[in-house]
Amino acid sequence: MRPSEDAGARETRPLRPPSPEPPSSRSGRTDPPGPNVGAPEPGGKAAPGPDGPPPAPFSPKPWPRPIWPARPVGSGGRAVLIHHPDLIRYRFHDEHPFDQRRLLLVLDLLEALGLVAPEERLAPDPSAWDEEPLLRVHGARYVEAVKAAGRGGRAGTPPLIPGTAGEGTEMAGAGDAAVDEVEAEPHTAPAPFSADDLLDYGLGTEDVPIFPGMHEVAFLTVVGALTGARYIMDHPGHHAVFLGGGLHHAFPHKASGFCIYNDAAVAIRYLLDRYDVRVLYIDTDAHHGDGVQAIFYREPRVMTVSIHETGRYLFPGTGHVTERGEGPAFGTKVNVPLEPFTEDDDYLAILERVLVAAFERFRPDVVVSQHGVDAHRYDPLTHLALSTRAYRAIPRLIHTLADTYAGGRWLALGGGGYDLFRVVPRAWTFLWAEAAHRPLVDAEVPAVFLDRWQKKAPVPLPRRLLDPPFPPIPRRKAIREKNAVVLKRVLEFLR
Amino acid sequence: MLVADIMHTPVITASRTATIREALELLHRHRIRHLPIVDGEGRLFGIVTDRDLREAVPSRLAVDEALLARLAEPVETIVRREVITTHPGEFVEEAAQLMRQHKIGCLPVIADDAIVGIVTHSDLLSALITLLGVDAPSTRLEVEVPDRVGMIADLTAIFKQQGINIVSLFVYQSPEPGRRRAAIRARTMDPRRLIAAIRAAGFVVRWPKLPDDRPEGGKGPA
Numbered sequence: 001m002r003p004s005e006d007a008g009a010r011e012t013r014p015l016r017p018p019s020p021e022p023p024s025s026r027s028g029r030t031d032p033p034g035p036n037v038g039a040p041e042p043g044g045k046a047a048p049g050p051d052g053p054p055p056a057p058f059s060p061k062p063w064p065r066p067i068w069p070a071r072p073v074g075s076g077g078r079a080v081l082i083h084h085p086d087l088i089r090y091r092f093h094d095e096h097p098f099d100q101r102r103l104l105l106v107l108d109l110l111e112a113l114g115l116v117a118p119e120e121r122l123a124p125d126p127s128a129w130d131e132e133p134l135l136r137v138h139g140a141r142y143v144e145a146v147k148a149a150g151r152g153g154r155a156g157t158p159p160l161i162p163g164t165a166g167e168g169t170e171m172a173g174a175g176d177a178a179v180d181e182v183e184a185e186p187h188t189a190p191a192p193f194s195a196d197d198l199l200d201y202g203l204g205t206e207d208v209p210i211f212p213g214m215h216e217v218a219f220l221t222v223v224g225a226l227t228g229a230r231y232i233m234d235h236p237g238h239h240a241v242f243l244g245g246g247l248h249h250a251f252p253h254k255a256s257g258f259c260i261y262n263d264a265a266v267a268i269r270y271l272l273d274r275y276d277v278r279v280l281y282i283d284t285d286a287h288h289g290d291g292v293q294a295i296f297y298r299e300p301r302v303m304t305v306s307i308h309e310t311g312r313y314l315f316p317g318t319g320h321v322t323e324r325g326e327g328p329a330f331g332t333k334v335n336v337p338l339e340p341f342t343e344d345d346d347y348l349a350i351l352e353r354v355l356v357a358a359f360e361r362f363r364p365d366v367v368v369s370q371h372g373v374d375a376h377r378y379d380p381l382t383h384l385a386l387s388t389r390a391y392r393a394i395p396r397l398i399h400t401l402a403d404t405y406a407g408g409r410w411l412a413l414g415g416g417g418y419d420l421f422r423v424v425p426r427a428w429t430f431l432w433a434e435a436a437h438r439p440l441v442d443a444e445v446p447a448v449f450l451d452r453w454q455k456k457a458p459v460p461l462p463r464r465l466l467d468p469p470f471p472p473i474p475r476r477k478a479i480r481e482k483n484a485v486v487l488k489r490v491l492e493f494l495r
Numbered sequence: 496m497l498v499a500d501i502m503h504t505p506v507i508t509a510s511r512t513a514t515i516r517e518a519l520e521l522l523h524r525h526r527i528r529h530l531p532i533v534d535g536e537g538r539l540f541g542i543v544t545d546r547d548l549r550e551a552v553p554s555r556l557a558v559d560e561a562l563l564a565r566l567a568e569p570v571e572t573i574v575r576r577e578v579i580t581t582h583p584g585e586f587v588e589e590a591a592q593l594m595r596q597h598k599i600g601c602l603p604v605i606a607d608d609a610i611v612g613i614v615t616h617s618d619l620l621s622a623l624i625t626l627l628g629v630d631a632p633s634t635r636l637e638v639e640v641p642d643r644v645g646m647i648a649d650l651t652a653i654f655k656q657q658g659i660n661i662v663s664l665f666v667y668q669s670p671e672p673g674r675r676r677a678a679i680r681a682r683t684m685d686p687r688r689l690i691a692a693i694r695a696a697g698f699v700v701r702w703p704k705l706p707d708d709r710p711e712g713g714k715g716p717a
Contacts, residue, residue: 315684316632
């Protein structure tokens with residue numbers, strides 16, 4: 001493991017660089033109401049994020065705010081691939097579909113293709129981060145429950161990874177109350193959790209079984225996303241890819257859908273708190289990004305765009321076009337539910353129209369994207385019918401838009417993906433290649449990769465990155481028609 | 496689900512001595528279309544709708560003495576006395592039947608001679624969403640079961656044995672005679688083992704399909 005770049009760069013930086021005149025393209029927009037700092041947010045039973053109303057670390061600024069310096073389109077800034085070897089401990093049991101050992105396959109394929117330079121690797125360092133950013137999204141009691149679950153229900157023993165609790169806070173003035181809570185609760189008054197208590201937090205369920213050290217690896221995931229968020233702000237125009245993250249189903253007080261902590265939401269909250277930026281979150285997982293949407297449902301500085309299989313049958317059931325945000329954030333939450341068996345062409349055409357409209361309307365400073373790859377035809381949990389051609393095109397589209405509209409500040413996260421051998425490695429190879437400015441058209445899967453993994457795989461591994469054309473879906477016309485209705489409605493909302 | 500669970504309360508009402516103008520203002524201010532009229536003791540006297548009120552008043556274009564005089568008349572001159580009402584303990588579906596049968600848009604809710612609430616079309620739509628909609632992250636399964644004693648018990652026992660919580664369940668008639676369909680929302684993202692177990696018990700899972708149902712592991716409507 002390389003020493004973290006972050007560890008060396010911990011001195012306080014100015015919150016925003018000297019700002020140039022806003023370009024004319026931005027001056028004409030209608031400005032939304034001021035940021036909604038400190039407003040309670042939905043999701044979870046007790047509405048406010050951590051405990052009580054969160055403090056307001058930054059005063060709302062008048063619009064239009066200064067923006068970050070733009071970067072010429074396509075200038076090829078650097079990118080980093082954030083990874084930590086301990087991430088593969090994020091697995092529940094052998095029969096569980098979510099298994100981060102898939103990251104080993106991805107890294108192996110990337111290496112076999114020679115796609116990652118040593119200086120592009122960045123390891124998150126959990127000892128460099130305290131829990132405060134986590135507690136800005138998740139309740140302190142919930143975090144205690146996760147810790148206790150990972151220790152077998154006992155409370156009060158020190159964390160396995162030293163330095164993950166209570167170190168000097170970096171975000172001066174932010175969340176002091178939450179930090180005090182952490183100090184007070186676990187160490188002075190150990191409160192054991194019964195199995196029923198844990199179930200109330202979604203822990204020990206069929207979807208999120210308990211495993212030893214679950215807090216530590218889930219926190220490592222959060223730190224990975226935070227490391228990426230800080231990296232893209234410290235290195236204007238550079239991109240960060242963290243395939244271990246994107247666990248978008250977790251709620252402030254509840255684990256759900258294989259997700260313990262919502263690293264995407266923690267990273268976005270950190271970007272809001274520390275940099276006061278406008279964040280566009282793009283979620284192309286086949287499942288609705290319900291946790292992230294709920295956490296920022298009343299936050300006008302965050303637009304979420306989720307394109308997913310309709311929730312009529314599929315988990316989590318939400319993500320209807322009518323879910324549009326609340327209060328000052330009404331209109332900043334965008335949902336594109338697609339018919340089962342939607343294929344590449346239809347999907348990509350819809351995604352492009354929606355994203356262009358979303359960028360035009362919202363004008364983000366930063367892009368955070370979630371790249372679940374479970375909409376592939378092979379994925380066992382969903383019913384969308386994409387091929388890796390879509391997974392080549394999605395990052396390219398987001399990359400172009402992030403460069404054009406957001407000065408290249410782009411953090412790409414992983415997400416779902418349950419065909420571990422055939423889909424995940426190839427799809428995320430396309431993602432990294434795009435972010436690293438070495439886009440791939442197609443390539444043979446190297447023999448060294450096949451030799452190593454074919455004997456472990458239950459199915460024949462594909463020989464090329466790009467899938468050959470699949471036979472067309474029989475009801476294609478009807479599927480297209482229904483998707484067109486959804487698209488029309490979404491575009492009307494974004495006008 | 497009872498009328499008491501979905502009714503609007505408190506109710507905006509007007510006294511029978513209020514003027515037509517006051518009644519119109521109440522409808523506008525509260526953005527409602529139905530105004531129960533009460534007598535001096537708070538008992539339901541009748542009801543006026545926005546249409547009754549608009550029809551009672553001459554066109555706004557003809558601003559003249561007649562219009563102003565009409566607006567000043569008490570609302571009891573146009574009130575409908577025969578009001579169809581419901582009770583807080585009545586079932587929601589009974590209230591819906593009543594409204595459909597009589598082609599009316601609202602039902603005042605009466606208990607002990609007092610008006611305690613009101614149910615309108617939009618309350619019934621909200622109830623429909625609550626009954627059939629999603630309030631917890633979950634997967635929906637549609638299972639066809641024989642219309643016989645104990646079938647739902649057998650079916651739900653499988654969920655218990657798999658350790659998967661049911662967040663909602665409703666059973667409705669199947670187009671196939673002698674069968675019923677159960678629509679179940681289950682708190683899991685991976686229903687594969689559950690579906691396999693339901694099938695093994697002899698039920699027909701109409702949706703979702705398992706990957707094995709599809710040609711060459713790929714997806715296609717099987």
